[in-house]
Amino acid sequence: MKTEQLVGHGWFPAAATDAASGPDSLFYFILIGSIIIFAGILYALIHFLIKYKRKSPNQLASGQLVHQPLLEISWTVIPFILVTIVFFWGYKDFLKMSIPPVDSMEVRVTGKKWLWQIDYPRYGVKTVGELVVPVNQPVKLVMSSEDVIHSFFIPNMRVKRDVIPNRYTRLWFEANRTGTFQVFCTEYCGDGHSQMLATLRVVSQEEFKDWLKAGSSGGDLPLPELGAKVYTKYACNTCHSLDGATSVGPTWKGLYGSNRPLTSGSAKADDNYLRESIVNPKAKIVAGYAPVMPAFAGLLSDREIDGVIEFIKAQK
Amino acid sequence: MSSSHNENYLNTPKGIWSWLTTVDHKRIGIMYLVSVIIAFALGGLFALLLRLELWAPGQQFFTAKEYNQLFTLHGAVMVFLFIIPSIPATLGNFLLPIMIGAKDVAFPKLNLASFYIYVFGAIFCLASIFLGAVDTGWTFYTPYSTSTDTSVVTMTLGAFILGFSSILTGVNFIVTIHKMRAPGMGWFKMPLFLWSLYATAVIQVLATPVLGITLFLLILETTIGVGIFNPAIGGDPVLFQHFFWFYSHPAVYIMILPAMGVMSELVATFCKREVFGYKFVAYSSIAIAIIAFLVWGHHLFVSGQSDYAAMIFSLLTFLVGIPSAIKVFNWITTMYQGSIELKTPFLYFLAFIFLFSIGGFTGIMLAALSLDVYFHDTYFVVAHFHYVMMGGTVIAFLGGLHYWWPKMVGKMYNEFWAKIAAALIFVGFNMVFFTQFLLGSQGMPRRYYNYLDQFQPLHAFSTMGTWVLGLGFIVVFVYLVRSLVSGEKAPDNPWGALTLEWKTSSPPPVHNFEEIPAITGGPYDFGKEEKNG
Numbered sequence: 145m146k147t148e149q150l151v152g153h154g155w156f157p158a159a160a161t162d163a164a165s166g167p168d169s170l171f172y173f174i175l176i177g178s179i180i181i182f183a184g185i186l187y188a189l190i191h192f193l194i195k196y197k198r199k200s201p202n203q204l205a206s207g208q209l210v211h212q213p214l215l216e217i218s219w220t221v222i223p224f225i226l227v228t229i230v231f232f233w234g235y236k237d238f239l240k241m242s243i244p245p246v247d248s249m250e251v252r253v254t255g256k257k258w259l260w261q262i263d264y265p266r267y268g269v270k271t272v273g274e275l276v277v278p279v280n281q282p283v284k285l286v287m288s289s290e291d292v293i294h295s296f297f298i299p300n301m302r303v304k305r306d307v308i309p310n311r312y313t314r315l316w317f318e319a320n321r322t323g324t325f326q327v328f329c330t331e332y333c334g335d336g337h338s339q340m341l342a343t344l345r346v347v348s349q350e351e352f353k354d355w356l357k358a359g360s361s362g363g364d365l366p367l368p369e370l371g372a373k374v375y376t377k378y379a380c381n382t383c384h385s386l387d388g389a390t391s392v393g394p395t396w397k398g399l400y401g402s403n404r405p406l407t408s409g410s411a412k413a414d415d416n417y418l419r420e421s422i423v424n425p426k427a428k429i430v431a432g433y434a435p436v437m438p439a440f441a442g443l444l445s446d447r448e449i450d451g452v453i454e455f456i457k458a459q460k
Numbered sequence: 461m462s463s464s465h466n467e468n469y470l471n472t473p474k475g476i477w478s479w480l481t482t483v484d485h486k487r488i489g490i491m492y493l494v495s496v497i498i499a500f501a502l503g504g505l506f507a508l509l510l511r512l513e514l515w516a517p518g519q520q521f522f523t524a525k526e527y528n529q530l531f532t533l534h535g536a537v538m539v540f541l542f543i544i545p546s547i548p549a550t551l552g553n554f555l556l557p558i559m560i561g562a563k564d565v566a567f568p569k570l571n572l573a574s575f576y577i578y579v580f581g582a583i584f585c586l587a588s589i590f591l592g593a594v595d596t597g598w599t600f601y602t603p604y605s606t607s608t609d610t611s612v613v614t615m616t617l618g619a620f621i622l623g624f625s626s627i628l629t630g631v632n633f634i635v636t637i638h639k640m641r642a643p644g645m646g647w648f649k650m651p652l653f654l655w656s657l658y659a660t661a662v663i664q665v666l667a668t669p670v671l672g673i674t675l676f677l678l679i680l681e682t683t684i685g686v687g688i689f690n691p692a693i694g695g696d697p698v699l700f701q702h703f704f705w706f707y708s709h710p711a712v713y714i715m716i717l718p719a720m721g722v723m724s725e726l727v728a729t730f731c732k733r734e735v736f737g738y739k740f741v742a743y744s745s746i747a748i749a750i751i752a753f754l755v756w757g758h759h760l761f762v763s764g765q766s767d768y769a770a771m772i773f774s775l776l777t778f779l780v781g782i783p784s785a786i787k788v789f790n791w792i793t794t795m796y797q798g799s800i801e802l803k804t805p806f807l808y809f810l811a812f813i814f815l816f817s818i819g820g821f822t823g824i825m826l827a828a829l830s831l832d833v834y835f836h837d838t839y840f841v842v843a844h845f846h847y848v849m850m851g852g853t854v855i856a857f858l859g860g861l862h863y864w865w866p867k868m869v870g871k872m873y874n875e876f877w878a879k880i881a882a883a884l885i886f887v888g889f890n891m892v893f894f895t896q897f898l899l900g901s902q903g904m905p906r907r908y909y910n911y912l913d914q915f916q917p918l919h920a921f922s923t924m925g926t927w928v929l930g931l932g933f934i935v936v937f938v939y940l941v942r943s944l945v946s947g948e949k950a951p952d953n954p955w956g957a958l959t960l961e962w963k964t965s966s967p968p969p970v971h972n973f974e975e976i977p978a979i980t981g982g983p984y985d986f987g988k989e990e991k992n993g
Binding site: 149150151155156157166167170171174175178181182185186188189192193196197198202203204205206207208209210211212215216219220223224227228230231233234235236237238239241242291292293295297299302303304305306308309310311313326328329330331332333334335336337338339392434 | 523524525528595596597601603604607608609691692696697698731732733734735736737738740761762763764767770771774775778779781782785786788789792793795796797798799800801802810813814817818821824825827828829830831832833834836837838901902903904905906907908909910911912914956986987
């Protein structure tokens with residue numbers, strides 16, 4: 145699914161929430177104020193440079209003004225007033241961002257190297273890398289990490305929050321239009337950091353209900369196609385190439401049936417080996433690779449695991 | 461004292477051993493200068509390489525891990541080995557005793573010890589590059605830093621050792637300013653550069669131990685598994701961020717305050733003017749040093765600290781911005797009615813005002829809570845702190861280096877090439893970093909190896925800027941080295957400045973002055989000069 149381009153009609157990517165108006169207009173307020181003051185600074189610099197340029201080698205300054213109380217008071221008080229306005233404005237919207245409405249729909253987000261697992265506890269639906277929410281409905285994300293610190297950032301919603309191990313953080317937003325939007329991880333988390341992406345899909349209420357019903361099972365796709373879908377959806381492609389290129393993990397090209405040199409001993413990559421490597425990847429580590437893959441036990445259905453194995457078989 | 465006029469600190473006594481064992485603050489300053497230039501070249505090389513990788517999305521030259529190591533090393537080398545010692549340990553060491561009319565710092569042997577501690581720490585940092593270069597980012601955030609297999613311990617041990625160098629230099633400077641001022645050199649007769657060095661030294665002494673303790677705890681956790689930051693063994697990862705920024709935010713002022721001091725000297729000399737609002741500029745350095753300790757939480761607005769803590773930190777951050785803004789207004793007003801000479805150091809003064817102002821305005825944007833939520837950890841932040849650290853400190857360092865170069869080495873550099881280089885650096889810098897404000901505004905996260913296709917044109921332009929910037933620095937290096945060989949001999953006071961370092965020969969004699977100078981006027985009494993003359 146292609147996400148909307150992160151360019152807007154103004155300075156920021158096009159907003160998809162009413163809450164964006166607060167920070168966006170604050171930004172323009174500071175920007176315009178800064179441009180005016182900066183223009184003043186540049187004017188003074190250029191004006192003085194021209195007017196007071198040294199014309200003869202030993203020319204002295206024409207005056208030694210060191211105090212001008214009115215000037216000094218005004219350039220202290222005016223910035224003070226301006227930053228006070230900016231402070232309250234920023235704080236007001238920050239508070240709105242941190243307090244989710246009581247009727248929010250709760251979604252759990254788990255970050256781990258290097259994917260986002262999304263959990264709809266009330267509906268028993270799980271996805272990876274795709275957050276689907278209904279439009280005009282406040283959504284509260286309750287987030288935690290299974291390893292290092294991550295951060296969940298949706299530019300179009302103007303929200304971001306760190307995702308921390310052993311602690312819950314939360315973030316909420318309410319989309320005001322449908323569409324597909326980009327989600328980034330913005331706390332550095334290692335080799336796959338820039339691939340730790342997700343999409344936010346905002347759909348109508350009806351579509352959302354249908355989507356929940358279909359669950360994330362993959363319906364009745366043929367197994368290899370289901371596997372191909374899982375490959376991108378669950379971000380296997382972050383670490384496993386299909387063209388033989390070495391990445392964080394071994395390539396899938398020619399993997400099936402090959403002999404795998406392990407950190408201790410070796411193994412043949414048959415169906416059971418592949419299944420174990422998916423649900424419990426730390427059991428057998430291929431020599432030369434770090435044991436960094438998260439376990440997919442409980443994340444993928446049996447049918448999806450079968451699909452992945454069939455998909456790997458097809459990568460000759 | 462010296463029999464021949466040709467005898468100076470550079471050639472007396474002779475021999476490499478006399479340099480390595482010197483306790484002369486001037487020689488130590490020069491040794492620091494050579495060291496930080498090497499560090500800057502190394503950090504700059506890492507920057508060029510990592511920008512090359514970002515030319516296009518996907519793999520260009522390096523793997524993700526190598527890229528992560530590059531930006532970590534760029535940050536760590538630039539912060540710990542270059543920018544923190546840059547102005548205080550080079551220009552500060554060289555000038556502080558001369559500017560107050562003293563023969564040396566209060567503890568000359570300690571000063572030499574600081575230098576060797578710096579070298580020792582630097583060796584650890586550089587060794588870590590070959591022992592599996594760190595890939596944590598220069599901030600070493602836990603639990604990533606305690607779980608990566610790279611040489612975090614060696615690097616943090618290096619930073620830990622460097623901290624002692626910084627502390628000892630700070631102590632030395634504070635005592636020197638208190639105790640070694642020549643008769644008649646009252647606090648308000650000191651050049652503003654010294655006020656800023658004093659404020660810097662206070663931060664170095666008070667804040668650096670916290671970094672030392674933090675890094676030490678990190679090392680304890682990594683090596684013997686004491687659970688402090690790692691949640692898996694009962695620690696709290698956000699605690700590390702608090703500890704780390706409790707030092708590292710004040711450290712930002714260790715970097716910028718000396719730069720502000722250089723600005724005051726440049727504007728006074730090249731406008732032949734008393735600095736507008738001297739006392740305010742002096743006190744504001746101290747004010748900034750104090751408030752600097754109370755704003756660390758603005759690095760944690762989205763880290764899950766309490767909303768009230770965020771509110772207080774936001775407010776204090778705005779407050780610390782005001783003295784900086786007023787200083788800028790003071791410097792500009794100093795130009796009023798001046799006699800302005802557009803020499804290279806003054807070009808850097810103008811560049812500083814331009815770039816530091818942009819750094820300041822974007823700082824206001826970042827201090828606003830609701831906006832920081834959006835900008836945090838995007839390229840907007842990267843651009844902002846480069847405008848302050850590089851557009852501010854590095855530009856001021858260059859300005860100061862050009863200003864005091866004739867005094868330090870006794871030779872003039874080529875003014876024409878110096879102006880060309882200043883222009884290249886100014887243009888290149890803006891190409892690299894203004895672009896990054898735009899990238900960050902579109903949501904581009906920092907520390908990304910790969911990125912969405914739509915960001916490519918801006919990334920490519922930013923990378924091209926690094927070539928212009930790099931060329932500018934190479935030109936500076938070439939004409940400065942050339943000046944050593946074939947430069948015109950510098951007069952004692954080429955710029956017509958009034959501070960004490962210009963009253964001695966260029967380069968100065970071993971004990972700075974032939975006789976202790978009598979201090980009659982203030983550092984910027986250009987008005988009195990007029991009446992007398």
